[in-house]
Amino acid sequence: MKFRKTMAMAFAALALSGPAVTAREAGLSGEVRVGELNSYSTLPSFTEPYRKGWQLAVEEVNATGGVNGKKLTVISRDDGGKPAEALTVANELLSREKADMLVGAFFSNVGLALSDFAKQKKIVYLAAEPLTDAMVWSQGNPYTFRLRASNYMQARMLAEEAAKLPAKRWAVIAPNYEYGQSAVAVFKKLLSEKRPDIEWVAEQWPPQGKIDAGPVTQAIAAAKPEAILNVMFGPDLVKLVREGNARGLFKDRAVVSFLTGEPEYLDPLKDEAPVGWIVTGYPWYDIKTPEHAAFLKAYQERFNDYPRLGSIIGYSAMHAAAAMLRKAGSTDASKLIEAGRGLSLTTPFGPVTFRPADHQSTMGAFVGVTGVRDGKGVMINPAYRKGEDYLPSEADAAKMRPAGN
């Protein structure tokens, strides 16, 4: 059924011919248009729940009066998972679809390309998921805002936990690209500051998506570390966990792991999920706050499925965009930037604020320990870490941004 429906949709989309359908009728002043783009074809496991999340948000916004009485319309596109393709799409959203602002992206390089595009074209871009610190700091610009708890924030949360461990000999497994490199660099720096007695004994940098898990596992084990930092995720994580378990790599060793508690990455492992890892993630089953309970109920009623982290990001990003547009009372970029600076809203994770100095939101993350419950991987005793506690001060953050931004 699902297949037939999607096929029908695909062919319907093909059959529709160009301009008559996509060209925007002039004079639709009764709506506010948000251009949304994400890696739907490249990373569907994250972006499908993400799409459901923002769809729910749009329905909620429009059911409660829209944006200052205007209907919130979202024009959504696939960004192809590549910066160059994303820019083509962004151009379309901007010049043909007349989007008032842009929202979205998953990959850091796509996000950075869009943020530079936003600066060039003077349009506001709200980055939903990209984690790179460059987005708001070294490459920051006034037009770009970022929702998700960044690489630095998550590294700091994990480093805080790691410092409490007795382990002194640490090994690192991380994907060989910017995300992995900067996650490791920040984590190392923060942990070594707290614990000068720590030694870094081994590193492995498999290419993202192509880990040869057996040799990597052996090589790490050979260094006899007491604790391991892991930054692999997705299919690589599955391979690493399976090889590591089979070879006893994780036995009697502490493991600290980025993102592993996100249902997108933890759920596929089922009963083979690692036990006792300290992770960041999204334990939707254990969050008891009223904000989250309301979101969970609405989401499950609407989609008959449980939310993933992508759902939270999509939902919160679209609500944030709506709040920004509402507060600005205009679609003018400078007014939107003014509205975005210091904008506060309530998300399923609680209240968040976009900091005026660096445009980073204070959305936090959950830190917990993995375990297996009813044959499924879960986070045990998760605790929410507020984003503001793990960011450098606004004054320090402002200094990291390029002059004049």
Added chain:
Amino acid sequence: MSFWIAQFLTGLASAASLFLVASGLSIIFGVTRVVNFAHGAFYMVGAYVAWSLTERLSGAFGWWGGVLLAAAAVAALGALAEILVLRRIYQAPELFQLLATFGLTLVAADLVVMLWGPDELVGRRAPGFTGSIALFDQMIPAWDLFLIALGPVALGLLWLLFNRTRFGVLVRAATQDREMAAALGVNEKWLFTGVFALGVFLAALAGALQLPRESVNHHMDLRIIVDAFVVVVIGGLGSITGAFVAALLVAQLNAFGILLFPKISLVIIFLVMAAVLAVRPWGLLGRPDVAQRPPAATSARPWRPLGGAGRLAMAALVLAAAALPFVSGDYLVIAATETLIFAILAVSLHVLLSVAGVASFGHAAFFGLGAYGVALAVKGLGLGMGAALALAPLVGLVGAGLFALAAARLSGVYLAMLTLAFAQILWSIAFQWVEVTGGDNGVLGLWPAGFAAQPAGFYWLTLGLAVLVIGVSRVIMFSPFGYGLRGARDEARRAASIGVSPGLMRWCAFAIAGTGAAVAGALFAFLKGSVFPDTLAIPVSVDSLVMVLLGGVQTTLGPLAGAVAYKALSIWLLSQTQWSKLALGLVILAVVLAFPRGLVGVVNQWRDRWLTQRRPGHGEPP
């Protein structure tokens, strides 16, 4: 000591998986000469089908039966694809089949997500091989031991098949001389189908046997295909034993290489290929006589420059293109700019592929050199747009010139794969050298200045350069030098005997193609305002090849038509549907089946037929 043994065994296990995929690819290429880009797709589909079957069938028999059944089912699917698609196009120019299998890959990539959903799937472990065994106080997964045994067993079975059965004798005969085998009454059709199905079976089996180790996901296809092809080339095309040795070499060098250089995995396989081809230009166990076929572009009908009417038509086309910004919005202008840039890229590859008869799987190298040349000129040297645009093509020229010197001994698919290795090594440099290139976060802020800051201005600039590059390439094509290129392509010995050095011709072709591609890359950098390692990555190489093949490799205007059709279609589809790969794949398959000589090739064919009918008595077109 025990650690080294364990690492060696682990390397053996990795080699076995690699060998299974590569052997299938090698067999298919050896007999049918098809560069089966869809091999990775069959590997992936094998894993998906096996996942579904092993989840449903219970017990040990259920798991093993499911794996074998999956491989057989996918092999049947492969046979079907061969009968429906490939069988119709064996007579098409070499490499054209690559286009068909590329279409199949695109279709498969989206179909698996539709059928199996977006989430990764983790299969059950193999019954009987779930635990680990302690060997010299190192834990080795039992599954690895199974794989270690499987590699030589598979090699042995294939050896028996090819040396002790009639089918095998026929396959070897067809591998060595397919026309002769056909002349002796071997039914080529079914032999090819059988060989293709066998190759696909091996790929699907390899995919299914990944169940206990990794998750099934829709990225598996592209992750394996390039590695598999590199292994085949290192081993020597068509040599199964060679593939085995190559898989072993690559896996062991990786297993031990990461101990010294933890980041080596990214490029090790390409470094090995470059090193092996430098010493043995036909791979470890390959033979020079294999893969000797006329180059793709050899055509019965020599090319001719455009006549007066043709020139007028081209001039009108350029004028019409120049008027575009007056009648359309910014988006269309930007999309048209991108299309023009890729037309330049396709035309530059055409000089190499069609005019000089040298296939390249790594044209992205020169495109990326141009793009990074701009980044370097603007960010490093502080130059303006004009100077950067003038400098960047020189980077492509130098890169192509040096590469062509290094690759002088190679030819055919081996040379094509060495260009791929070159592109991948450049890619990994751009990817790793974060201080200079920004790694995968790229170089930002390369926006054009002055009149070109507006989309229309940049469009005109691009159009001007496109006319220049395409015009120059046509002047070269029809100049005496161009005749030399084509002569060296069609008859290297005769060309050499009249004083035209095929080696020098090829070097020149590389230099010209590299410069042209770099112009495209430089423009691309300014169009996007940024440069990422993607510009050096395999998809750019594949796209450029697809554009030339789609337009018609034996024609002179093919790359232009192919680039416009392919790029415009893919930009449009991306904005229309999430399933753009499926749609694009179906379109490509339709074109392949309907126009096996490419878009322009078919027009030429029609024109010839029309002219022949109009003038009875003139069998040959003028």
